[in-house]
Amino acid sequence: GQNIDQPTEMTATEGAIVQINCTYQTSGFNGLFWYQQHAGEAPTFLSYNVLDGLEEKGRFSSFLSRSKGYSYLLLKELQMKDSASYLCAVRDGDYKLSFGAGTTVTVRA
Amino acid sequence: GAVVSQHPSWVICKSGTSVKIECRSLDFQATTMFWYRQFPKQSLMLMATSNEGSKATYEQGVEKDKFLINHASLTLSTLTVTSAHPEDSSFYICSANSDREWGEQYFGPGTRLTVT
Numbered sequence: 001g002q003n004i005d006q007p008t009e010m011t012a013t014e015g016a017i018v019q020i021n022c023t024y025q026t027s028g029f030n031g032l033f034w035y036q037q038h039a040g041e042a043p044t045f046l047s048y049n050v051l052d053g054l055e056e057k058g059r060f061s062s063f064l065s066r067s068k069g070y071s072y073l074l075l076k077e078l079q080m081k082d083s084a085s086y087l088c089a090v091r092d093g094d095y096k097l098s099f100g101a102g103t104t105v106t107v108r109a
Numbered sequence: 110g111a112v113v114s115q116h117p118s119w120v121i122c123k124s125g126t127s128v129k130i131e132c133r134s135l136d137f138q139a140t141t142m143f144w145y146r147q148f149p150k151q152s153l154m155l156m157a158t159s160n161e162g163s164k165a166t167y168e169q170g171v172e173k174d175k176f177l178i179n180h181a182s183l184t185l186s187t188l189t190v191t192s193a194h195p196e197d198s199s200f201y202i203c204s205a206n207s208d209r210e211w212g213e214q215y216f217g218p219g220t221r222l223t224v225t
Contacts, residue, residue: 033213042202042216043153087152095141095206097214099152 002098022088115217132203139205
């Protein structure tokens, strides 16, 4: 099985940067995903890492260290619309996703 | 991009009745779809993997006789909650793998089930 940990809540100011950490312990690893989920809605795909290193995608970047079982999602130039829950998910060899509990990010003016 | 739809978006039913939720891939074929359940302020929990033309694979602790899954075509999977109880009230979300090389899952908009 998978054990995935991420902080419960984070608060930041509009225009700032926030880093959401995710640690995992897995029985099989076939990629790490980050999703954004607004309340009452389905998750939307943000990023994917399968090799170590940083993947940059506009204001969002994601980093992976497989040896440390660690990833982070970096949100830059925060906007009010970025207030949401951010889910770290690990995929196993059967293409199943296991999700962390999610980190609720609140962006304040 | 790929679109996954769900119907209905919300449903209220009485305890003891059954409810069917549909999940459709609108512009791509999905040989595999996944069904998740999400309780308030909790993360998504995988219930089962739905494979076209074969029986679904259920996760540990999920009752296959209570949550009936049918994947009759490459674009449609259905989840039927039988003899629903108030504790089945939850947000049910389906997903399907994209055909990109990294195969992220596209999620449907979810179905809010309330059992009274």
